[in-house]
Amino acid sequence: MELLRVKGGQPLHGEIQASGSKNSVLAIMCAVLLCDGETILENVPELSDVNTLMQILEETGLKCEWIAANTVRIQNDGITNSEVSEDLVRKMRASFSVLGPLLAKSGKAMIPLPGGCVIGARPVDQHLKAMRSLGATVTMTEGAVTAESTGRLKGSAMFLGTRYGATVGGTNAAISAGALAEGTTMIYNAAREPEIVDLVMFLNKAGARIRGVGTDIITIEGVESLKGVRYSVMGDRIESGTYLCAGAITRGRVTVSNIAPQTLAGLPSLLFDMGCDITMEGDSITVDATNRELRATNVITFAYPGFATDLQPAMLTLLTTAKGISYVKETVFDARFGFTQELTRMGADIKISGDTAIVNGVETLNGARVLASDLRAAGALIVAGLASQGSTTIEGLQYLDRGYESPVEKFKSLGAQIDRVQS
Numbered sequence: 001m002e003l004l005r006v007k008g009g010q011p012l013h014g015e016i017q018a019s020g021s022k023n024s025v026l027a028i029m030c031a032v033l034l035c036d037g038e039t040i041l042e043n044v045p046e047l048s049d050v051n052t053l054m055q056i057l058e059e060t061g062l063k064c065e066w067i068a069a070n071t072v073r074i075q076n077d078g079i080t081n082s083e084v085s086e087d088l089v090r091k092m093r094a095s096f097s098v099l100g101p102l103l104a105k106s107g108k109a110m111i112p113l114p115g116g117c118v119i120g121a122r123p124v125d126q127h128l129k130a131m132r133s134l135g136a137t138v139t140m141t142e143g144a145v146t147a148e149s150t151g152r153l154k155g156s157a158m159f160l161g162t163r164y165g166a167t168v169g170g171t172n173a174a175i176s177a178g179a180l181a182e183g184t185t186m187i188y189n190a191a192r193e194p195e196i197v198d199l200v201m202f203l204n205k206a207g208a209r210i211r212g213v214g215t216d217i218i219t220i221e222g223v224e225s226l227k228g229v230r231y232s233v234m235g236d237r238i239e240s241g242t243y244l245c246a247g248a249i250t251r252g253r254v255t256v257s258n259i260a261p262q263t264l265a266g267l268p269s270l271l272f273d274m275g276c277d278i279t280m281e282g283d284s285i286t287v288d289a290t291n292r293e294l295r296a297t298n299v300i301t302f303a304y305p306g307f308a309t310d311l312q313p314a315m316l317t318l319l320t321t322a323k324g325i326s327y328v329k330e331t332v333f334d335a336r337f338g339f340t341q342e343l344t345r346m347g348a349d350i351k352i353s354g355d356t357a358i359v360n361g362v363e364t365l366n367g368a369r370v371l372a373s374d375l376r377a378a379g380a381l382i383v384a385g386l387a388s389q390g391s392t393t394i395e396g397l398q399y400l401d402r403g404y405e406s407p408v409e410k411f412k413s414l415g416a417q418i419d420r421v422q423s
């Protein structure tokens with residue numbers, strides 16, 4: 001088994017380039033199902049999730065290949081199969097996102113239900129509501145969803161929302177399906193995440209007519225066809241935030257470039273409140289925590305422009321060594337504190353009360369053998385390991401590889417002692 005070994009205690013110093021955004025490229029690759037001919041995507045992160053989605057697109061009849069570093073070519077000469085196999089959906093929940101594009105382009109999509117996962121229940125009712133609202137017939141049999149339409153989907157007005165707020169995946173599904181629908185589609189309470197803006201920029205470049213993205217009302221004038229284009233994916237704000245938290249927890253100075261700092265929403269100001277210096281210049285952001293005693297602060301996750309739930313694990317980890325008591329409230333997923341048990345084994349003082357973690361800052365963490373049980377837990381445990389006395393060994397690297405491109409190389413370039421080892 002492959003493990004990650006981290007020797008902590010060194011402040012990180014230096015600069016890394018953010019990779020392309022995982023969540024953005026996954027949505028865009030699904031939308032390539034709508035686009036005739038050749039699409040070239042640049043700034044694509046080399047991640048297992050991207051490779052899994054390439055396999056899914058191949059299953060539907062598209063041709064996908066890496067043609068250069070971080071560059072993927074996808075040829076869409078027509079969809080030949082509208083069913084996605086269960087083992088691929090099991091590997092990656094985001095594979096359900098082919099539903100809207102497959103249905104809109106080929107009139108049919110059959111996709112196994114993705115189910116819940118370690119960060120909480122993850123229903124898809126709003127995805128299905130969007131497809132039904134556009135005129136599709138949606139049925140469920142033996143754990144799979146079948147969506148069908150005769151002729152083009154029909155534009156409509158829909159309200160999408162969950163008890164947690166707006167839905168990113170549901171909004172993406174409605175946008176992609178509405179792009180080729182007949183007439184006008186209105187999405188009320190649309191999610192406003194930067195990755196949705198990136199998806200719409202891609203679709204509009206391909207010929208779609210979508211307005212209002214980045215606000216909570218999106219209007220789509222359906223078009224008859226879309227054409228493949230060349231497009232460069234935005235930088236990954238979650239990966240960037242993880243490296244900034246690592247810089248702060250080690251009391252170092254880290255610059256992340258190739259990232260639009262405003263996409264980090266609340267993170268820079270929280271780091272500032274804790275006592276870090278923050279500098280933003282063009283497409284880069286620097287955190288400086290050299291020789292600082294960091295202070296506790298409070299965090300509440302929420303849909304964008306709220307604090308990103310995907311950054312909650314790294315941020316909570318940073319708070320474990322900040323002086324005082326911090327409250328971290330998780331409002332987007334109902335079980336995203338599992339990783340805190342591992343932090344406790346490293347000496348952190350954390351109590352969970354419902355949707356809130358109460359973090360009492362300690363002087364130092366201690367290295368331990370820990371298990372990552374989801375993607376952002378893996379990132380957070382590296383952040384913890386870098387700040388710990390002694391050596392930390394992290395299991396569960398299959399999660400890390402889903403969403404962090406070349407983490408060992410990037411952390412090493414900042415001076416970290418980190419290696420993949422065999423157990």
Ligand SMILES: CC(=O)N[C@H]1[C@@H](OP(=O)(O)OP(=O)(O)OC[C@H]2O[C@@H](n3ccc(=O)[nH]c3=O)[C@H](O)[C@@H]2O)O[C@H](CO)[C@@H](O)[C@@H]1O
Nearest residue numbers: 023094121122123124125126127162164167168169332333
């Ligand atoms: C591949 C991808 O882009 N993943 C991101 C996407 O996930 P994803 O698109 O799954 O997240 P959503 O915004 O849809 O989910 C938000 C909340 O709504 C619930 N919900 C969602 C859909 C639905 O039909 N019904 C329902 O109840 C979910 O269980 C969750 O509690 O946005 C999340 C929130 O920013 C991020 O953490 C994920 O990294």
Ligand SMILES: C=C(OP(=O)(O)O)C(=O)O
Nearest residue numbers: 093094119310375376403
């Ligand atoms: C939860 C995440 O991704 P996914 O929606 O693909 O599980 C994530 O990136 O942290």
